[in-house]
Amino acid sequence: MLFRTGGQFKTSYKEDIALFPVRQDAILLGVVLVLAWIVFPLTASEFVFQTLLIPILIYALAALGLNLLIGYTGQFSLGTGAFMGVGAFACYKMVTLMPWMNPIVAVLLSGVFSAGVGVVFGIPSLRIKGFYLAISTLAAQFFLVWIFEKWSWLYNDNLSGAIEVPNLTAFGVVVTAPRADSVMTYYVILAIATLITWLVMNLTRGALGRSWKATRDMDFAAELIGINLMKSKLTAFALSSYIVGVAGALFVFMWRGAAEPALFDIPLSFRILYIVIIGGLGSIMGNYLGAVLIVGLPVILGTVPEALGLEIASARIEQINLMIIGALIVFFLIVEPHGLARLWELIREKLIRWPFPH
Amino acid sequence: MLDQIVVAPFREMIAAPDFLMQVLWEGIVSGILYALIALGFVLIFRSSRIFNFAQGIMVVFAALTLVGLYELGVPAWLCVLLTLAVMLILALAIERVVLRPLVGQPDVILFMATIGVTLFLVGMGEFVFGGENKVMITEQLGIPTGSWALEPFGGLLILEQKDVAVAVMAALLVVGLLLFLNRTRTGRAIRALGDDSQAALSLGISLHTIWVLVWFIAGIIALVTGIAWGSRAGVSFALEVIAYKALPVLMLGGLESITGAIVGGLLIGVLEKVFDIYWGQPLMGGSTETWFAFVLALIVLLIRPQGLFGEKIIERV
Numbered sequence: 001m002l003f004r005t006g007g008q009f010k011t012s013y014k015e016d017i018a019l020f021p022v023r024q025d026a027i028l029l030g031v032v033l034v035l036a037w038i039v040f041p042l043t044a045s046e047f048v049f050q051t052l053l054i055p056i057l058i059y060a061l062a063a064l065g066l067n068l069l070i071g072y073t074g075q076f077s078l079g080t081g082a083f084m085g086v087g088a089f090a091c092y093k094m095v096t097l098m099p100w101m102n103p104i105v106a107v108l109l110s111g112v113f114s115a116g117v118g119v120v121f122g123i124p125s126l127r128i129k130g131f132y133l134a135i136s137t138l139a140a141q142f143f144l145v146w147i148f149e150k151w152s153w154l155y156n157d158n159l160s161g162a163i164e165v166p167n168l169t170a171f172g173v174v175v176t177a178p179r180a181d182s183v184m185t186y187y188v189i190l191a192i193a194t195l196i197t198w199l200v201m202n203l204t205r206g207a208l209g210r211s212w213k214a215t216r217d218m219d220f221a222a223e224l225i226g227i228n229l230m231k232s233k234l235t236a237f238a239l240s241s242y243i244v245g246v247a248g249a250l251f252v253f254m255w256r257g258a259a260e261p262a263l264f265d266i267p268l269s270f271r272i273l274y275i276v277i278i279g280g281l282g283s284i285m286g287n288y289l290g291a292v293l294i295v296g297l298p299v300i301l302g303t304v305p306e307a308l309g310l311e312i313a314s315a316r317i318e319q320i321n322l323m324i325i326g327a328l329i330v331f332f333l334i335v336e337p338h339g340l341a342r343l344w345e346l347i348r349e350k351l352i353r354w355p356f357p358h
Numbered sequence: 359m360l361d362q363i364v365v366a367p368f369r370e371m372i373a374a375p376d377f378l379m380q381v382l383w384e385g386i387v388s389g390i391l392y393a394l395i396a397l398g399f400v401l402i403f404r405s406s407r408i409f410n411f412a413q414g415i416m417v418v419f420a421a422l423t424l425v426g427l428y429e430l431g432v433p434a435w436l437c438v439l440l441t442l443a444v445m446l447i448l449a450l451a452i453e454r455v456v457l458r459p460l461v462g463q464p465d466v467i468l469f470m471a472t473i474g475v476t477l478f479l480v481g482m483g484e485f486v487f488g489g490e491n492k493v494m495i496t497e498q499l500g501i502p503t504g505s506w507a508l509e510p511f512g513g514l515l516i517l518e519q520k521d522v523a524v525a526v527m528a529a530l531l532v533v534g535l536l537l538f539l540n541r542t543r544t545g546r547a548i549r550a551l552g553d554d555s556q557a558a559l560s561l562g563i564s565l566h567t568i569w570v571l572v573w574f575i576a577g578i579i580a581l582v583t584g585i586a587w588g589s590r591a592g593v594s595f596a597l598e599v600i601a602y603k604a605l606p607v608l609m610l611g612g613l614e615s616i617t618g619a620i621v622g623g624l625l626i627g628v629l630e631k632v633f634d635i636y637w638g639q640p641l642m643g644g645s646t647e648t649w650f651a652f653v654l655a656l657i658v659l660l661i662r663p664q665g666l667f668g669e670k671i672i673e674r675v
Binding site for chain 2: 128266328
């Protein structure tokens with residue numbers, strides 16, 4: 001009933017390849033956008049902004065970048081955290097060397113640096129495949145974090161060895177953490193996330209996206225039908241690293257306010273990986289669903305026992321969290337290896353047919 | 359500059375051969391530990407094509423269980439037996455709950471499932487035994503703790519007896535494992551399953567039994583590794599870091615090869631120590647050990663994509 005597609009006729013090719021051929025999908029997206037752009041900013045408290053809305057968007061963006069690589073191109077990468085670090089450090093160097101620069105422009109440009117680094121570390125993917133490639137991306141992870149620690153030029157020789165975000169203004173308003181208004185930073189992140197998501201949505205449907213998918217499904221066969229593997233793999237590495245780098249810059253500049261090199265170590269990479277797995281490989285919506293779950297779960301686990309009047313030490317909560325996330329990953333893999341996004345698709349299929357099962 | 363990179367380190371090595379030997383020995387000892395973890399990986403990968411990310415955590419978990427039981431007042435020898443029982447239960451549980459429903463799924467899915475297991479074990483280990491650093495019960499297990507001082511070339515070389523004990527234990531384990539895999543019916547069944555699971559199944563080899571067995575053996579290896587590493591550095595989740603070190607060992611040696619795991623482990627253990635002492639610390643500000651192994655393995659893989667001892671990758675459409 002709710003999702004009845006009957007009666008929606010396509011009379012031109014253009015209509016047929018529209019981003020949302022089913023009207024209800026477009027309406028649903030509209031509702032989500034209204035919620036994200038208008039309802040949440042008007043109603044959310046400072047706590048909700050800082051623990052839910054902003055981190056969810058940033059993690060989802062990073063996961064989107066990683067998903068391009070793993071889910072769409074089939075190139076396994078475990079070095080996401082380090083590439084986020086490249087974005088953050090590049091952004092920091094730019095705004096400290098060129099203080100007149102608009103911080104939003106700096107954030108968008110910082111992705112270019114991580115894209116460059118990503119391509120360099122993506123070159124082995126032309127020869128190394130599967131698990132061997134996954135482990136070799138760990139070389140990037142450990143090597144880059146080591147550089148963040150040892151190369152003091154990167155953090156302007158701060159004694160603490162960390163980068164601290166200066167207060168920067170864009171169009172006369174402070175936009176960088178920690179001084180900025182949460183609503184302001186939220187809108188900046190939301191705008192960037194919306195833009196990138198829209199671009200990626202169209203990109204994955206186009207020629208480039210299809211060559212990625214062919215590479216993922218069987219790179220050998222893709223090569224035989226004339227897909228340039230080098231181009232397909234390296235563009236995937238570049239774009240993925242660009243998005244991850246932008247997410248990294250946002251992570252530090254719009255949320256954390258400061259970052260030490262260890263922040264970009266392997267736990268961060270894995271966190272993004274969980275989001276991608278739980279959300280669904282090769283799905284764009286999945287990144288957001290996964291981020292909601294991974295970011296939201298600790299918050300819920302942290303607040304629910306308190307509301308029930310139970311006293312649980314925060315270390316305990318952390319441990320229970322790990323167990324639950326671990327169990328959830330296994331659970332989702334068994335129930336639906338394609339993640340939350342696929343679960344939604346199944347529900348949608350059911351809704352289209354409902355109330356008639358056949 | 360060129361002199362510092364190409365000549366000076368070797369001059370130093372020749373000038374102080376006893377120090378070089380000490381460095382090499384330290385490298386061999388950590389190499390043995392890398393090799394042991396890699397061995398656990400290889401065993402599981404060969405028999406089921408599962409890339410077992412949880413091997414490193416199983417090491418920590420086994421060591422924590424051992425020490426945790428001892429703290430409850432259980433005698434040391436009984437602790438070992440009970441820990442083995444716990445590892446068997448773990449193997450049974452993982453096979454029943456995680457692996458059995460996922461039979462036949464793509465490799466990547468199984469790999470991710472072991473990441474889930476890793477997280478779960480970290481959470482459970484900390485929940486049950488606490489997150490603080492514990493001391494391994496080295497003496498209680500009958501491992502000598504003294505040290506020998508040798509004097510080669512008129513210098514000084516110190517060998518910790520427990521390191522020697524670890525080396526002997528590891529060697530026995532490897533020999534035992536090779537005998538088991540090559541000379542017993544069950545061992546052959548394990549290898550058969552790895553070579554061609556369909557054919558092995560049709561011959562009546564039980565997938566589930568073999569998987570439990572393989573995970574249990576990996577658990578035994580984990581316990582030995584845990585005792586060995588714990589006696590050097592204490593038992594805590596910081597041990598997790600060495601699990602990552604086993605990954606370049608696997609790349610270097612090849613995912614299927616037991617020989618590769620041992621040779622790769624020793625090679626990486628020695629080379630990363632030598633590189634850090636003679637090149638890393640004077641020229642790059644130290645702690646190059648975090649990435650050296652990965653970069654080395656990456657370079658080797660660029661030349662040989664299946665590692666030094668891995669099976670040749672043949673692709674068909």
